[in-house]
Amino acid sequence: MLGLIHEAHCAKDIDRAIEDELASHLAECAAELAASGLSEQEALAEAHRRFGDIGAYIAACRREAPHERFPSLNHCLRTIQHARSSTALQLATICARLFLGSVLITIACIMGIVAISPPMHDSVAWTSDMRRLEGMLPVELLLRILADSWPLWSFIGAIHALAGALLVTQRLATLGAGLALALFASMFVFTLSFGFMGTPMLLGGLLLLCACLVAWDLDSLQPLFRHHREAIEVEPESGWISSPFWACLGATMVLATAVAFALNVAAMLLTTFGIGVAGVAIFLFRFLLPKALGRGRRFHPRSQQA
């Protein structure tokens, strides 16, 4: 991530240095040609002609341009490319997606429970009856009013559910990770602002996990940052990580959570996390372990079949 920020920040400086150096070279060459008898204009035109393809020069210099202070985006991408071939990291990524997806869907469901519960107070009345504020913390008041405001509360809940659903589908996990990063960042700042104890630590961990998931899919975000730079090709997720098994598991988790949500919060949490853990365990014992031991049924992911 550091490399990404640095790359975006210093790309202009690198381009300026390359262009300045080109101008310096052409001026030196033109001066030498002018000294041999050519007019200033002819000398400059000849210097350009001798230099050749300026576009190719700029592209080649950009590829080779050094990044001395921080690792470059290319370096980060190559590291990610290497990491993506690790089975342990692939499994960790899937588990992280399922875990974060479950957390987000759970939050959405809890928000739903709060929203459908009968409003304790009329939010409009808060402004006229200040006595009702007695004994309530500011954050309690804020959350209560938010919960009573149906459109806003429902929208926030729906966005959480959407981010969670995108994460557990695996295929659209990059979108989900980006959305989750924004949601957890806002929650993190919220809890910090209202002096929550412990919660910012928990959210900080989730935020870090989201950042890791975004970094994992950094290759697909290259066009947002690289502009005219040549993109590094990173192999798309293939092998068992792209198996439809994970999308099915994710869909099952979302449906089961929605059903269990009708019962109570504890049942919902148990169902969601239970299915996730069971799914990973099934995959390990049914496909990965026999493959590692070199026996049993061979697992053919979609990409290999094609």
Place this chain on the structure above:
Amino acid sequence: MPKPPNRDERPEIPPGTLDLLILRSITREPQHGYAIARTIKEQSGATLLVEEGSLYPALHRLVRLKHVTAEWGTSENNRKARFYRITPAGRKRLAADADLWRRVSSAVTAVLDGADLRPGEGRTACSA
């Protein structure tokens, strides 16, 4: 003095030797890109002509590898220019590469001239 070959008749710089030529050109004093190209041209009797399109990327690569450092200064013609200075790591590489080049070129010359090399003499790893 023999007439230097035309631009199109000049031999291409053998692959892998451009870095060596650049490092050699800046061993005495820091030079800017245009001066490096001119030094190589003059010292080779106008036989070797460095293409600008490959010179500058090579310089940037050498900076990245920390074999040279670059800083902006003023050229002899009082123009802003980027000067390249060789580093201790660059000098080490120059010594190693120059030694390898001498052994390879003497071995190639020996083969071309039909001379027999004694076992072990001038032996070096040579990639295709």
